[in-house]
Amino acid sequence: xxEPTIDLLDLRHYTDGPPHAQLRWLxxxxxxxxxxxxxxxxxWAITRYDDxxxxxxxxxxxxxxxxxxxxxxxxxxxxxVMQRMMLNMDPPQHTKxxxxxxxxxxxxxxxxxxxxxxxxxxxxxxxxAARGACDFVGDVAGELPSYLIAELVGxxxxxxxxxxxxxxxxxxxxxxxxxLAAGQAAFGEMMAYATALREAKAxxxxxxxxxxxxxxxxxxxxxxxxxxxxxxxxxINAGGDTTRNLVAGGMLTLLRHPAExxxxxxxxSLVPSAIEEMLRFQSPVQCFxxxxxxxxxxxxxxxDAGQKVVMFYTAANRDEDVFPEPETFDVxxxxxxHLAFGGGGTxxxxxxxxxxxxxxALFEEVLARMDAxxxxxxxxxxxxxxxxxxxxxxxxxxxQAHPR
Ligand code: HEM
Numbered sequence: 579x580x581e582p583t584i585d586l587l588d589l590r591h592y593t594d595g596p597p598h599a600q601l602r603w604l605x606x607x608x609x610x611x612x613x614x615x616x617x618x619x620x621x622w623a624i625t626r627y628d629d630x631x632x633x634x635x636x637x638x639x640x641x642x643x644x645x646x647x648x649x650x651x652x653x654x655x656x657x658x659v660m661q662r663m664m665l666n667m668d669p670p671q672h673t674k675x676x677x678x679x680x681x682x683x684x685x686x687x688x689x690x691x692x693x694x695x696x697x698x699x700x701x702x703x704x705x706x707a708a709r710g711a712c713d714f715v716g717d718v719a720g721e722l723p724s725y726l727i728a729e730l731v732g733x734x735x736x737x738x739x740x741x742x743x744x745x746x747x748x749x750x751x752x753x754x755x756x757x758l759a760a761g762q763a764a765f766g767e768m769m770a771y772a773t774a775l776r777e778a779k780a781x782x783x784x785x786x787x788x789x790x791x792x793x794x795x796x797x798x799x800x801x802x803x804x805x806x807x808x809x810x811x812x813x814i815n816a817g818g819d820t821t822r823n824l825v826a827g828g829m830l831t832l833l834r835h836p837a838e839x840x841x842x843x844x845x846x847s848l849v850p851s852a853i854e855e856m857l858r859f860q861s862p863v864q865c866f867x868x869x870x871x872x873x874x875x876x877x878x879x880x881x882d883a884g885q886k887v888v889m890f891y892t893a894a895n896r897d898e899d900v901f902p903e904p905e906t907f908d909v910x911x912x913x914x915x916h917l918a919f920g921g922g923g924t925x926x927x928x929x930x931x932x933x934x935x936x937x938x939a940l941f942e943e944v945l946a947r948m949d950a951x952x953x954x955x956x957x958x959x960x961x962x963x964x965x966x967x968x969x970x971x972x973x974x975x976x977x978q979a980h981p982r
Contacts, residue, residue: 589961596864596966601625601893610879618651621886625893627900633868633889634921640868640887643668647866649888663808669924678794682787688931698725699939703947710977711954715970719825722936727817732786742818744768749819749965772807817929820862823967825940828856830968831907838909843945852909853937858895858916859907864966865890891917949976
């Protein structure tokens with residue numbers, strides 16, 4: 579295979595998903611690759627499965643705190659704020675914050691939400707079924723995660739939808755000034771909302787997660803305003819466009835693989851393995867960064883203390899040493915130990931059980947009630963090197979004369 583030009587930061591390579599040709603070449607020929615950065619010191623790009631697992635499970639060597647988890651370096655004042663979010667912390671502080679919300683996301687708690695999730699999924703498909711056409715991203719895939727996280731944190735559903743639009747603006751990694759300004763404005767709006775919410779929940783606590791965070795104590799201390807705000811933002815951001823992008827990207831993948839879609843329609847018991855395959859093949863989170871805390875060695879490459887190490891889940895999930903025929907989308911694939919929710923260890927996705935249930939409820943509803951789905955116009959991809967998925971996807975399907 580000829581060496582492609584490697585530039586994992588150029589958004590022009592992300593117009594229909596991640597740059598898989600580059601990632602494949604790196605996996606084979608340079609799995610620990612020094613990648614230059616126009617406006618930064620550069621980073622190590624990690625593309626093999628075993629290395630992603632190793633880096634994920636060694637927070638003492640590969641820190642989430644030291645420089646945050648995004649590839650680009652943030653100005654110090656902004657980094658200091660981001661470091662108050664548990665995603666950007668290391669043990670033991672991380673462990674203490676995570677313990678505050680862990681209980682709300684155990685498989686048992688999530689199972690208790692199943693009926694409500696199925697109700698919401700039904701209502702979402704009800705709203706489009708008679709039309710026979712919709713934007714699959716906004717009208718179907720995005721609705722459930724934003725409603726559900728709103729319910730969990732205890733805010734009105736319409737606010738959930740509004741905050742969720744802010745998430746998308748924050749996750750757009752457009753380098754142009756308008757893109758950066760829009761991201762910063764969205765961050766400001768999210769913070770203002772969280773501050774008002776904290777006051778409202780302190781005055782009238784309920785049984786929701788936001789109330790639990792307002793009253794929680796760590797080492798005898800309540801969360802500060804910034805800690806509460808960052809926690810709130812993490813819950814809204816992490817559970818929103820990830821799940822949406824999986825549902826929309828998964829549907830698009832099915833449309834591009836009609837035999838797999840037909841197999842799934844013929845045998846709905848395949849939905850769970852199909853979802854794992856969508857997570858592998860269409861991983862919504864493309865990468866997370868760590869910072870080396872000491873000199874170390876990865877596959878014969880010396881990594882210096884202070885250097886950035888970026889794990890590309892989208893690449894690891896197609897590692898030919900782990901997945902037979904990794905470029906084939908196969909709804910029957912088993913086993914399927916993909917890394918779409920992270921490489922394991924302390925930051926492993928808190929919402930993995932919830933996400934799986936949401937995705938399953940939606941796909942079961944969509945497959946049962948939206949027949950003959952096809953694209954009805956061009957698909958527009960989210961311009962991001964971080965989050966992977968379409969942001970607009972017009973579809974048409976057989977209208978249901980009498981939605982339930
Ligand atoms: C398909 C959907 C989702 C995907 C692909 C996904 C992916 C991920 C990944 C890759 C990580 C980082 C793991 C690591 O660093 O090892 C993560 C962390 C996290 N996810 Fe998810 N996620 C999804 C849905 C959700 C949902 C529904 C929630 C619910 C609130 C959620 C909440 C979180 C939180 C709070 C963290 C940070 C955990 C920590 O720092 O300890 N995610 N997720």
